Amino acid sequence: MNLAFKALSDGTRRDILRLLQSGDLNAGEIASHFEMSKPSISHHLNVLKQAKLVQAERQGQEIIYSLNATVMQEFLSAFLELFGVNDDEI
């Protein structure tokens, strides 16, 4: 949970998560949405991967990034509990 919060403490990484809500993308497609070098985007993707918020899957020559729905759901539940919101209310 610490890793997930740390991963979310950066605006670019939050933007990447928003972007992946619309569908899975490879690193180049993700990078094209940001005015930032590919190595920087690659670093952010690695932080998100380590926090398990995002998963990477090789498809042929490409690595496709997608949201890790299970971990995000668990994290959301833990977050809501922290804020005193009952999970069932969602």
Add this chain to the structure above:
Amino acid sequence: MNLAFKALSDGTRRDILRLLQSGDLNAGEIASHFEMSKPSISHHLNVLKQAKLVQAERQGQEIIYSLNATVMQEFLSAFLELFGVNDDEI
């Protein structure tokens, strides 16, 4: 928002927020719930204050800590948007 996520990336600070859900407390009362030095708790309270998740109010000789409900609500909304959950669903 970065500060709030950083503040939440520590288990003790999350425990302090849970504790304050039950009511306002002074630093000594908060510290009594943790096996940790008062200066350490004081540091964690300062981080939470800087992130505006918690507010401190002097009452006579004491400083009373409470959740900053407005900021926490704003942060919760931003967080839910990030996870693609509609705010109205809560």
